[in-house]
Amino acid sequence: MTDRKMITLTIEGRQVQVPEGTSMLEAARSAGVLIPHYCYHPGLPVAGVCRMCLVEVEKAPKLAPACATAVADGQVIHVHSDKAREARTGVLEMLLINHPLDCPICDQSGECELQDYTYAEGRKSSRYREAKRFNPVEDFGGDVLYVPNRCILCTRCVRFMDDVAHDPVLNVSERGDRAVIGKFEDQDLTHPWAGNVVDLCPVGALLSKDFLNKARSWDLDRAASICPNCSQGCNATLETRDNVVVRIRPRPNDEVNRYFLCDEGRLDYRWLNRRDRIEYPHVRRDHALAPVEWEIAVDAAAVALRGRQAFVLASPGLSNETLFLLARIRDRTGGRGAFRVRQGAEAPLPGVPDLALRADRAANGRGAELLGFSRSETPLEGLRNGDVLIVADEELAGIDPASVATAVARAASIIVVGTTLPAWASGAAVVLPVANMAEEDGTFTNLRGRVQRYLQAKQAPGLVRPAWSALGDLLTALGESALYFLPSDVFAALAAAVPAFAGLDYDRLGLVGVPVAGDGAATAAAGALVGAAP
Amino acid sequence: MAINVKVLARPVEDVSYVRATLKGMALTFRHLVDPHKVTVQYPEQRDELSPRWRGTHRMLTTEDGKAKCVACGLCPTVCPANCIKLVPGEDEQGNRYPLVFEIDEFRCIFCGYCQEVCPEEAIHVGRHYENSEYSREGFVYDLERLVSQTHAVCEMWDPTDPRGE
Numbered sequence: 001m002t003d004r005k006m007i008t009l010t011i012e013g014r015q016v017q018v019p020e021g022t023s024m025l026e027a028a029r030s031a032g033v034l035i036p037h038y039c040y041h042p043g044l045p046v047a048g049v050c051r052m053c054l055v056e057v058e059k060a061p062k063l064a065p066a067c068a069t070a071v072a073d074g075q076v077i078h079v080h081s082d083k084a085r086e087a088r089t090g091v092l093e094m095l096l097i098n099h100p101l102d103c104p105i106c107d108q109s110g111e112c113e114l115q116d117y118t119y120a121e122g123r124k125s126s127r128y129r130e131a132k133r134f135n136p137v138e139d140f141g142g143d144v145l146y147v148p149n150r151c152i153l154c155t156r157c158v159r160f161m162d163d164v165a166h167d168p169v170l171n172v173s174e175r176g177d178r179a180v181i182g183k184f185e186d187q188d189l190t191h192p193w194a195g196n197v198v199d200l201c202p203v204g205a206l207l208s209k210d211f212l213n214k215a216r217s218w219d220l221d222r223a224a225s226i227c228p229n230c231s232q233g234c235n236a237t238l239e240t241r242d243n244v245v246v247r248i249r250p251r252p253n254d255e256v257n258r259y260f261l262c263d264e265g266r267l268d269y270r271w272l273n274r275r276d277r278i279e280y281p282h283v284r285r286d287h288a289l290a291p292v293e294w295e296i297a298v299d300a301a302a303v304a305l306r307g308r309q310a311f312v313l314a315s316p317g318l319s320n321e322t323l324f325l326l327a328r329i330r331d332r333t334g335g336r337g338a339f340r341v342r343q344g345a346e347a348p349l350p351g352v353p354d355l356a357l358r359a360d361r362a363a364n365g366r367g368a369e370l371l372g373f374s375r376s377e378t379p380l381e382g383l384r385n386g387d388v389l390i391v392a393d394e395e396l397a398g399i400d401p402a403s404v405a406t407a408v409a410r411a412a413s414i415i416v417v418g419t420t421l422p423a424w425a426s427g428a429a430v431v432l433p434v435a436n437m438a439e440e441d442g443t444f445t446n447l448r449g450r451v452q453r454y455l456q457a458k459q460a461p462g463l464v465r466p467a468w469s470a471l472g473d474l475l476t477a478l479g480e481s482a483l484y485f486l487p488s489d490v491f492a493a494l495a496a497a498v499p500a501f502a503g504l505d506y507d508r509l510g511l512v513g514v515p516v517a518g519d520g521a522a523t524a525a526a527g528a529l530v531g532a533a534p
Numbered sequence: 535m536a537i538n539v540k541v542l543a544r545p546v547e548d549v550s551y552v553r554a555t556l557k558g559m560a561l562t563f564r565h566l567v568d569p570h571k572v573t574v575q576y577p578e579q580r581d582e583l584s585p586r587w588r589g590t591h592r593m594l595t596t597e598d599g600k601a602k603c604v605a606c607g608l609c610p611t612v613c614p615a616n617c618i619k620l621v622p623g624e625d626e627q628g629n630r631y632p633l634v635f636e637i638d639e640f641r642c643i644f645c646g647y648c649q650e651v652c653p654e655e656a657i658h659v660g661r662h663y664e665n666s667e668y669s670r671e672g673f674v675y676d677l678e679r680l681v682s683q684t685h686a687v688c689e690m691w692d693p694t695d696p697r698g699e
Contacts, residue, residue: 103653216607
């Protein structure tokens with residue numbers, strides 16, 4: 001990149017320097033100028049079919065498509081000149097000829113580029129008096145619904161399936177004003193990454209069946225997060241409505257997932273909204289669990305741990321901060337820790353290097369390894385007679401509960417630190433209810449060792465506290481100095497204590513993350529700008 | 535000890551009740567014969583409401599009796615009093631429609647924004663003022679109630695003077 005010649009040009013009166021070969025549209029973006037566009041997407045090959053990005057170039061005879069034209073030295077580009085504006089208004093009028101006025105029932109409404117640009121520079125009223133084209137809604141398979149009436153034929157979806165997913169299922173069928181997006185016969189959008197066409201679609205033509213009619217985009221609260229469903233650690237945005245996660249969408253990060261998120265990741269969010277949560281701390285009194293104050297429960301846990309070794313059964317979905325504090329409890333008592341990762345089929349996205357839905361269906365297995373937890377298919381084997389079993393948000397789903405219960409019977413007592421109380425751990429002495437990943441701030445370490453932050457998206461129920469906060473109190477009760485007020489405090493202690501995390505802090509991680517020491521020579525520039533949404 | 539009340543000597547014609555009584559009775563008899571009436575004989579008689587009167591809501595329906603609402607969510611968005619609850623859903627034909635549509639008429643400030651913003655001309659504020667209920671809950675109008683009401687709806691502007699001149 002550095003050996004490329006730099007070119008200086010002027011866009012909307014602003015001088016910018018960009019490497020040779022950059023498109024006008026990208027150059028304008030680096031100058032902070034948005035050139036309206038539909039077919040261009042930074043994650044897809046350039047098509048130049050929508051004609052929306054036409055800009056006026058001084059001394060050029062015609063308007064130039066900004067997405068497909070490389071910049072030249074000394075160029076002067078006008079994006080908002082009368083000529084360019086008139087061209088865009090014309091394009092919008094043509095697009096609106098067959099676009100129905102059904103924004104009130106369209107799921108894209110509020111985040112629709114056609115809506116936005118029409119409000120900004122479209123005609124005030126239509127001159128078209130004829131009947132609009134009509135095609136029925138089509139089920140594209142997978143999670144995708146196609147509404148041909150709304151389609152503006154930008155072909156982003158076709159290019160995604162052809163060039164990124166390498167699964168050419170979609171095409172442009174028919175010609176002229178009859179053209180629609182079609183499927184090849186007997187093929188469906190069943191590719192594990194096909195759901196991305198819904199995000200790529202600039203209008204409401206491709207819709208997610210899962211999200212259909214669920215919420216309006218302006219009702220949603222958004223939080224920068226990490227997809228918690230596999231070890232790839234795709235950057236994502238959790239979107240909530242009334243404290244319920246309703247959608248996960250990709251957040252651009254060139255180092256991890258570029259602009260994409262797999263279907264399994266984007267549809268597997270319901271566990272974040274579970275209703276069978278434990279909401280209050282409990283301790284065992286008279287052979288039954290009784291709800292108590294936090295202080296009482298934490299003291300009871302400290303008493304249970306006194307003089308015994310802890311065996312920590314950790315979930316690989318816990319944050320680095322929580323795992324670090326669990327590791328400190330483990331080491332303080334001279335105990336051991338293990339975790340188990342649920343496995344699934346690996347599903348790569350061929351068009352992006354090193355991007356796949358990973359076999360490890362948990363976000364932080366790597367972090368657990370770095371913090372000294374041992375990975376095992378049967379994690380309870382390490383539990384010895386007389387140990388105190390600390391179950392940290394692990395349900396051991398898929399393993400026969402009865403056999404787990406017999407293994408657990410070896411423990412002197414059980415402390416549950418979790419979102420739910422699994423049946424096999426119902427004999428617990430102490431239950432500390434903690435927040436799930438959507439309810440707390442924290443970090444995950446992905447399988448390539450990249451530490452990435454996620455932010456709180458919703459409120460936790462009842463008296464639930466983030467696990468780092470509860471475990472900090474427990475450590476204090478055990479006699480260690482562990483006074484933490486913020487997750488960043490815990491992370492600072494983690495960075496000071498664990499060599500792999502040395503030198504990292506929340507400010508350096510930013511929202512794109514940094515690889516841990518000794519992992520991957522390519523260290524991303526800290527705090528680098530997240531690629532702006534296309 | 536007697537209180538020394540100072541009695542002023544006034545002319546009889548100034549302090550006499552006769553003059554005041556006659557004055558009052560004159561007014562009474564004038565009203566008796568004068569047809570100028572202010573009292574409205576409610577409920578037999580009712581005042582005409584302005585076409586722009588904004589009262590409790592009504593949901594208009596299509597020919598087949600269904601609410602016109604498509605659950606677009608604009609009215610709860612625009613409502614300054616936050617009194618509209620809307621949960622969108624799908625009907626048997628796959629059309630978007632409101633699963634829940636409730637207006638809390640106690641919280642409503644009758645600004646009429648909901649009617650103005652509605653792209654389907656479904657929700658209207660009504661030309662209606664008789665709103666008694668037996669319970670507070672009765673003032674949370676659900677979709678069924680909003681659809682079944684028949685009173686006239688607000689015109690938002692006077693048709694004879696649309697510019698408000």
